[in-house]
């Protein structure tokens with residue numbers, strides 16, 4: 001079953017190679033799948049299972065635990081409004097009400113043009129800048145209702161730098177071959193690392 | 203990175219400098235604080251060079267002597283934890299906890315976005331000292347910008363010979379692998395973090411036996427440290443343990459990053475002196491939060507992240523010192539203070555936390571999975587004016603299935619209530635269950651009259667009425 005593009009397949013194999021056990025690449029590969037398609041399809045999970053040596057059911061098991069993995073198409077922009085304490089104290093409730101009426105959908109749904117998915121979210125580690133929200137996991141701070149409207153306008157135009165849903169870091173880690181130590185399965189490591197003293201312990 | 207036009211993607215704002223010594227935030231004033239150029243121009247990677255001239259044991263001893271308390275929540279000394287790896291068992295791993303998601307907590311993301319090389323250097327020092335042969339830097343999934351900054355920093359550090367094979371021409375070799383989460387608070391718990399890194403659902407393991415230092419990633423000895431903990435290491439190695447312990451108190455030396463949010467005049471992230479700074483200094487000091495917004499009265503504050511029992515103005519003079527905060531009924535946790543002024547609806551505020559923990563339960567323990575949900579539903583009923591007197595007792599009864607016995611809380615001298623000290627007993631594997639109860643318990647104990655007012659006059663309802671309208 002092929003889901004990944006050739007480029008992404010090469011990338012997936014590179015990622016798997018960084019871990020002592022292939023299964024550790026499960027979450028990174030689910031992110032890669034979501035980056036390619038915008039959500040995690042059955043085909044993606046089947047191929048990820050093949051790549052890391054497990055069943056697609058196991059992949060679904062992991063995938064379904066994590067909120068960021070979407071099992072159905074979502075909007076091009078997922079807007080997460082924080083609803084936890086610091087933001088709630090500073091007006092997140094009003095912001096959410098405004099967002100729902102402005103977008104015409106309840107939290108958890110997608111606008112009919114497929115542009116926006118609105119979600120209530122939990123603490124986003126920006127508590128001093130409340131109320132805050134994220135668009136495709138990029139923060140917006142101290143958001144007023146007016147700013148929310150401006151944000152929607154900007155997102156609907158092309159004058160912004162927010163990539164489509166599924167794309168997280170736009171910079172990938174690259175480990176140059178000549179600098180890489182390489183991952184070794186734990187059972188193949190018998191001795192202390194060379195920089196420790198002769199008797200092998202610190 | 204793509205340059206932005208239109209909608210700004212602002213990089214971690216909120217840090218406010220004051221007169222305290224700057225250990226981990228020293229570079230934050232520079233626009234280019236995240237770059238290798240700036241890092242190298244400001245003593246960057248000097249500590250690594252210094253460490254490589256010492257034996258791993260000497261470096262470990264320096265960190266042990268510094269009494270660097272873990273900044274992730276539990277406050278356990280890093281140097282001591284490092285010593286728990288069983289001798290002769292290889293390989294050992296380092297897992298960096300960059301999952302920051304405890305309500306109110308905002309500092310690790312700043313450290314990753316604004317000074318990623320400092321974190322990388324800290325990781326290298328830990329790996330060298332303890333003989334950790336691979337490092338996994340686990341960043342919370344919802345932090346795209348931090349992921350970008352750390353990825354760029356790692357790429358540059360590899361290129362420059364600071365990370366990877368034969369670091370700076372020495373025998374010391376270690377890969378640092380960048381890994382992201384995907385949205386689950388409980389994964390911040392160290393054993394769940396390891397499960398997640400193994401490609402599984404992020405459910406905590408039982409301790410004992412699964413203390414990571416003995417049985418961690420792939421069953422191997424694994425050190426899990428918080429981002430801020432590791433970010434302190436370059437300074438400690440560079441300046442020595444004695445310089446570190448000269449700041450703060452003997453049992454809580456150095457500084458710590460604290461986020462103050464909610465109803466203060468200047469919410470922000472402050473680097474404060476550990477052990478001596480009081481909550482009053484922080485909330486009212488002119489160089490810090492400058493008082494409560496609109497000069498309102500302070501009603502309550504959460505002193506150590508959403509899991510911590512609440513304090514009121516009676517506890518303002520306590521310092522950032524675990525041995526003083528614990529007996530008064532709370533904890534310092536992750537360095538997060540959430541402030542509520544006199545206008546706050548206390549039951550509603552408690553609900554914003556309880557629903558968080560109920561939502562984030564991994565489902566492994568019945569008291570947390572069921573109890574958290576019950577607490578949320580009953581509390582929501584009370585907050586929306588549909589609760590009854592019976593519900594108030596029920597909240598405590600349900601809470602006691604998670605934490606049997608007296609639950610810690612602050613003293614309220616005006617009501618003759620004495621403090622119940624930390625910690626609590628619990629029936630669950632991790633602290634998510636108890637954390638769902640903590641806000642309910644604090645709010646009910648300290649502000650019972652607000653709950654009474656919400657249920658006043660409501661008739662007890664039949665089970666069927668309750669069942670169709672929770």
Ligand SMILES: Cc1cc2nc3c(=O)[nH]c(=O)nc-3n(C[C@H](O)[C@H](O)[C@H](O)COP(=O)(O)O)c2cc1C
Pocket residue numbers: 271272273274275276277278280299300301302303304387388389390391392393426427428429431432632633634
């Ligand atoms: C539910 C829960 C969530 C946690 N979340 C985090 C977190 O996001 N970041 C963190 O560093 N520690 C978190 N911790 C604490 C970790 O389990 C662990 O103690 C810490 O990462 C150890 O690092 P330190 O010794 O450097 O503090 C959490 C603990 C619990 C019980």
Ligand code: SF4
Pocket residue numbers: 388405406562563564565566567568570571630631632633634635636
């Ligand atoms: S306390 Fe809750 S979150 Fe923690 S292990 Fe048990 S069920 Fe999971």
